[in-house]
Amino acid sequence: MVQTVENVNNAVNGFVWGLPMLILLVGTGILMTALTKLFQVTHFKHWVKNTIGGIFKDKHVTAHTGKEDTQISQFQSLCTALAATIGTGNIAGVAAAIVAGGPGAIFWMWIVAFFGMMTNFSENVLGIYYRRRNERNEWCGGAMYYLKDGLGAKKGCKQIGAILAVLFSVFCVLASFGIGNMSQINSIAVNMNSAFGVPFVASGLFLMIIAGLVIVGGLKRIAAVTERLVPFMAVIYLVGALIVFFANINQVGAVFTSIIKGAFGLKAVGGGIVGSGIAYALQWGMKRGVFSNEAGLGSSVMVHSSSNVREPVIQGMWGIFEVFADTIIVCTLTAFAVLSSGLVDLETGTVLSDQVSTALVAEAFSTIFGKAGSAFIAIAILFFAFSTVLGWSQYGSKGFEYLFGTKAIKFYQVVFVVFIFVGATMDLSLAWDLSDTFNGMMAIPNLIGVIALSGTVMKITQNYVDRKIKGKDVKPMLSAMEDIQELHEKEIAS
Template sequence: MENVVNVIAAVNNAINGVVWGIPMLILIIGTGIYMTAGMKFFQITHIKHWMNETFLAIFKKKYVTAHTNKNESSISQFQALSTALAATIGVGNIAGVAGAIITGGAGAVFWMWLSALFGMMTNYSENVLGIYYRRKNAKGEWSGGAMYYLQDGLKGKKGIGIFAKPLAILFSVFCVFASFGIGNMTQVHEIASSLQDTFKIPPIATGIIIAAVAALVILGGIKAIGSVTEKIVPFMACAYILGTIIVLVMNITSVPAVLAAIFTNAFGLRPVAGATVGMMIKQAMTMGFKRGVFSNEAGLGSSVMVHSASNVKEPIAQGMWGIFEVFFDTIVVCTLTAFTVLCSGLIDLETGEVLTSVTGASLVSEALSEGLGTLAGSFVAIAICLFAFSTVLGWSFYGTKSCEYLFGTKATIVYKVIFVVCIIFGATMSFDLAWAIADTLNALMAIPNLIGVLALSGTVFAITRNYLDRKITKANVNAKPMLSFDPAIQKMQEESLDEESV
């Protein structure tokens, strides 16, 4: 048995080295650069507009009250964002960022920012395509995602149409398997380990409790998941942000030195040997890009499935929520973690040397202890629990929609039951290999998704121009809105927009 495990590990490591190697990172970042250039840096040139239509809109009365009717199967735009953030904001935002700094130095933070800048438009494009190519399932719920825009968007493309269905199936299969690993058992294992180390709670007890709570939410469908995540995500994010800001304010005089270290390390400006400079830049760039991609999932095609379930009519409207998702996850949460660690004095800003024996989440705990004292360990443990649990909820929906695509709506109840049972196994077993395999499956999801985004880039550009002409530049306010590839859905959504404007 041990030999079989070793063989599986060796094969997975070989595949992982390719799918998460430099070429793959270039493909992901390259897609973001291409989509950014094609839309003339929309995330920067129209920052006021998308902020007004996303984060700032939360405080407007029409958005606060604009929840879906209890009889509807869709969720609000904010619930869609909360569920997507629930899946993306996770252990990686704490332990992952600390690990990136330890391995890649302070310069990794700069490349993390850069990956997020371009990742905003990759996520935007995925969401636009997700809304444009979605449809209603047998339960009357919206179903969308990479599998649908691969199937319907590519089938008419000359030379690539023959691959439309196979790519959609591959994406769904990879997503289902990844949901059990990185979206379930590995997350629960982190929760169980954290609670055992901090509060001495037995892993089996943790597993049973989490499984019971998760079952109540997951079996309730997207409405239940959206209702829970819209409460958990703002609370956990605000609490974590407040904790890191306290430490940041206490070390405010260190911020200029931290910023200098980030840019100096990113471009190898320290006076060291040439070969060492090259290696330092490569390490910082690789770890920064990896952490950015792992954290916000832009390019993986995962969060688009929940964004597609929202009650939005305009594809661009949900696309802008995708921009905000990447902005908040990486530019806000990951950056605060990075600055907390770098301002703490636990990292030598000149040499990059780690001045403590702890790593990962424990490094963040030690950094926070200056502002939170002995509560830091408990604070981080609770943060990891909330982050990881919300990730489980988000990924349960991704797996459900992929299962639905492969086997139909009736098969989803079987998937949900298996998913909940796996939570107990995740709490009580070691899953180093499972994490590695799920990591590989995550990357394999990205390949068909990015093919779809690039092949359908013209559609994204056209929908964006249509929206700009009607809403922003006013070049053609009477243009017919591009809302869906399906004439019946297009007509239904147009009528709905007309009713809202009355």
């Protein structure tokens, strides 16, 4: 029976992460880049100033909302989203891409991330524009809402919009238990056992208790933890990676030459696509969390929509920064650590080590730090994977809320926490496969929604550029609900 399930799942995975998904994911990014007139490039200075620059200059970016206010700050929404995206894929995923496709894989990872910035931007714009309040006065936004209220508002699309919204929510909940919970926890338990000898049961109990204290407290508590944990874990890992970088700085030219030269070989193209999260030939690499930045899945928009920002484009710019930080910065430093370590022949792209995935990165760090390198990567996996669990708990709860209502969230949270212990103590090969399938299937309804509403994103973006950058006096496009209400009031008055 298990073998039958595996065979069916492999067939589904082949479809979900095959050529159709490649075209859908990359094509959506290219489309949104074109419609927004290369926003990530033409307005580079503007989005940097209003995201990472705003953390240091604009108090509204990091200002916490009141105790009774259910919103979170822009910075908290970013950290919660990054908590879910910066995970094992930034370590194991990059190594898998290099093993599968050679150094040239990294070039294609950059290319897909470049277009993924505008996919993530578009998701966040739509998330803010179509969000609504629930009975607790919390913001609820995400693919399910812009599918139902955005796509569903188009002529003849009401039913398909509602169906796609339900499908997205179902896939989201199922994926949250796999890729967002058990798989991450299992990675932590395995690494802590191999590096420090910690029993699997002990890891499971500890992580279940700590996560339970955070998750059951809801979004405000998750955001409060992630805004401290994410910068800390990112800085610690980046410092370690930069030490490796400067220790091997004489290899910079050779590494980047190898990346560019290898990028256009057949094997490099296949591996590179896997390394950015779009399966083309080597779907196993993507199934192990290589889709590091999640652009196109419609996951992080559920947290971004809870931000206290009113301008959809402002939160969209945080989506650009999210992909930039996750892939262009973190994944690139991981790649350099591996490629400059001597474990890869930069001329042929051949991996000279028998290690794969996380172990390959640990071996690369060990060339500089000695035995402490493996311990460093184990601790990095602990922080990265645990933060992913926190972020995905919020994604799953939003999908569950859409399906069963606000009062059902506590039930989901309790079950989610229990599965943390399960993840630490069982073999998850089949769970990995099943969860990755649902993870990929989330992208299908989400991208249909983004493409169908691409004109809306273009109008909102142009409206923002006209008002905030060109200084024109035009009416802002901030909320679909407000626009519908205003239109209704005008109809009544007339």
